[in-house]
Amino acid sequence: MRLDSVFNGRSPVFSFEFFPPRSDEAERSMFESIAQLRELEPTFVSVTYGAGGSTRTRTIDLVTRIHRELDIQPVAHFTCVGASVPELRANLDAMRDAGIDNILALRGDPPQGEEVFTPAADGLSHGSELIKLIHDSYDACVGGACYPETHIESRSMDDELRYTKLKEEAGASFLITQLFFDNRAYFDFVSRARAAGVTVPIIPGIMPITNVTQIKRFTSKIGATIPPALMDALVSRQDDPDAVLQLGVAWSTLQCSELLGGGAPGVHFYTLNRSPATRAILSALRAAQPWERVR
Numbered sequence: 347m348r349l350d351s352v353f354n355g356r357s358p359v360f361s362f363e364f365f366p367p368r369s370d371e372a373e374r375s376m377f378e379s380i381a382q383l384r385e386l387e388p389t390f391v392s393v394t395y396g397a398g399g400s401t402r403t404r405t406i407d408l409v410t411r412i413h414r415e416l417d418i419q420p421v422a423h424f425t426c427v428g429a430s431v432p433e434l435r436a437n438l439d440a441m442r443d444a445g446i447d448n449i450l451a452l453r454g455d456p457p458q459g460e461e462v463f464t465p466a467a468d469g470l471s472h473g474s475e476l477i478k479l480i481h482d483s484y485d486a487c488v489g490g491a492c493y494p495e496t497h498i499e500s501r502s503m504d505d506e507l508r509y510t511k512l513k514e515e516a517g518a519s520f521l522i523t524q525l526f527f528d529n530r531a532y533f534d535f536v537s538r539a540r541a542a543g544v545t546v547p548i549i550p551g552i553m554p555i556t557n558v559t560q561i562k563r564f565t566s567k568i569g570a571t572i573p574p575a576l577m578d579a580l581v582s583r584q585d586d587p588d589a590v591l592q593l594g595v596a597w598s599t600l601q602c603s604e605l606l607g608g609g610a611p612g613v614h615f616y617t618l619n620r621s622p623a624t625r626a627i628l629s630a631l632r633a634a635q636p637w638e639r640v641r
Contacts (some may be wrong), residue, residue, distance in 0.1 A: 347419055348487040349448045350519040352389055353547045358637050359389040359612030360628060361421075361549070364619050366393060366404040372619075373408070377416075379621040384418060386628045389612070392421040392450055406437065410444040421489070422446055425454025426476050430468040434476070438484055450489045450522065451476040463499075474512040481517025490518040492548060494526050494535035498569040507542045514546050521546055522614045525553040525564070527597070528573050529604050550605050553616035554623035555594030558584040591623060599627045607636040 352359060362383055367373045380391060393408050405422060412420040422441055426434070441449065453473040456463045465471045470479070473490055480488045490513040493506055500506045513521065521544075526532060532550050539548060555561045558580045565572055572580075576597060583589040602613050613631075615624045 347447075349390060349419070349421070349489070350487045353520060353611060358606055358610070359547075359549065360386070360631075361390045361392060361612070361614045362388055362617050362624060363392045363394065363551075363614060364408075364617060366395075366408055367619065376408075376619050379617070379619060380412070380416060380418065382621040383617075383625060383628075384416065386625065386632065388418060390419040390421050390448065391416075392423060392614075394423045395425045395427070395452075395454060406440055406444070406446075409441070409446055413445055419448065420446065421448040421450050423450045423452060424476065424480075425452045426465060426470040426473070427454035427457065427463075428466050428469075430466050431470065431479070432468070433466075434470070434479065435483070438480060442484055442486070447486045448489070449480055449486050450491070451480055451518075452491050472509075472512075474509065474516045477513055477518050478516035487519050488517055489520045489522060490514075491524065492521040492535070492539070493524045494531040495524070495570055497524075503538065507538055507544075510539055511542055511544055514544055519546060520549060522549045523551045524568060524570060525551050525616055526570055527576060527601070528571065529601055529608070531571075532605060532610070533608060547611040549612050549614050550610050551614045551616060552598055552601060552605075553618070554598040554627060555580065556591050556618070556620070556623055557587070558590055595623050595626050598623070599630050602627060602631055603634065603636040606631065607639040 364376055367376050391412060393405050395405050409420040409422040412418060451473055453463065453476070470476050477488050477490055480486055492510045493500065496503055496506045500509065510521065523532060536548050579593055580590060583593060605613065617624050
């Protein structure tokens with residue numbers, strides 16, 4: 347099922363993101379997490395490429411297995427990192443042959459230890475180029491990423507909006523945002539993107555906070571901000587993991603409720619390969635149905 351058929355505006359899209367585990371035991375644990383989330387009827391599950399494209403083969407294998415064994419629509423992340431165009435095409439051919447017809451196309455981060463992204467010989471430099479390659483050559487639904495607080499390499503929000511528009515023009519059918527914790531960033535970005543001519547669905551990406559040190563590291567790396575009041579509350583609880591988890595679930599639930607009530611087409615959860623926090627949040631959302639306020 348191509349995902350461009352599900353963005354109909356009648357009901358929100360919920361999805362979960364996982365990263366490829368590096369061992370068989372971790373893979374079993376990940377599939378258990380997916381199975382636990384399955385009862386919440388996600389629209390799709392996506393699997394990342396790992397840092398620097400280092401888990402390319404495992405990603406394709408996992409997405410193929412999800413497609414084959416679980417009653418959940420898989421989406422494969424796909425990046426330009428370290429691959430020539432012929433190599434990209436070979437991997438796309440493998441996904442096509444496995445029946446994978448939904449791809450999230452990204453430029454990708456520089457490999458570990460490198461500060462600047464350098465395209466491979468005969469490779470691609472931008473996510474929009476990869477989107478165009480897939481859109482023009484394969485019968486697949488392609489999504490892209492966008493950045494409400496701007497990508498760390500963008501010089502301004504105007505540049506960010508221009509890059510976002512290029513992705514739609516290249517063939518992206520939907521966009522998923524980088525994680526954020528202040529909904530004003532999302533609503534302001536969507537408003538400006540619409541004014542710039544972006545028409546495709548823009549799905550907010552939400553990461554439930556479960557560990558203070560971890561979320562500080564993540565946000566520092568990608569340039570996302572944590573509201574001061576939330577940071578103060580997290581720091582005051584950082585020696586109590588259960589209290590941090592409870593606060594993280596509560597904050598994300600409030601975030602998602604406001605987003606859906608404000609017209610967001612759904613929510614994409616960055617799960618960190620765990621299910622309890624996401625299960626609690628989505629269960630509460632399905633019970634409250636805040637998207638009904640839009641009608």
